[in-house]
Amino acid sequence: MRDYLLYCTYCSAYTLLHSYDKESGTFLGEYSLLHNEYTRNSVILHKFLLAHLGHTLRTIPSKTDEYMNIICTATHFLENDIDKYVEESLEQVRFHEMDRRSEREIGRVQLHIVEHLLQRELESLTNTKAATPAEGQVLLGKELGIKRAIEVLKEVRSDRQFA
């Protein structure tokens, strides 16, 4: 896969975009050897764009003499901060993951509470004595409805998406 860099001809400075990820629609961004990971965001790219307002920028593909030449001779933009930016990006990913997990956890607790309430409702219905046959039919209908609701809840809870 092709890598790219963005080069400012005026300052002779560059930032590595690396390869383009079609799925996320972004470049992998700068790479940190320390973390063995890319920024996977546009933070450094955007800083580069702002730092070189009005300058002539060129996007250069890898496997070209120009690409090699720029890497060997030009200034690598924010080179000393790349580890820090990658670390921040990894931190954000971890935070989102935790957030997602706790939201899923809350959802599961809520389902559990609803199921518990339905069970209690069912118990009280079962213990209610009907005064007339018509009332008995109504109670039976309610009971079947609640039983079905509990079944549906159990299906949702056992669904792997929610596990």
Ligand SMILES: [Zn+2]
């Ligand atoms: Zn510039």
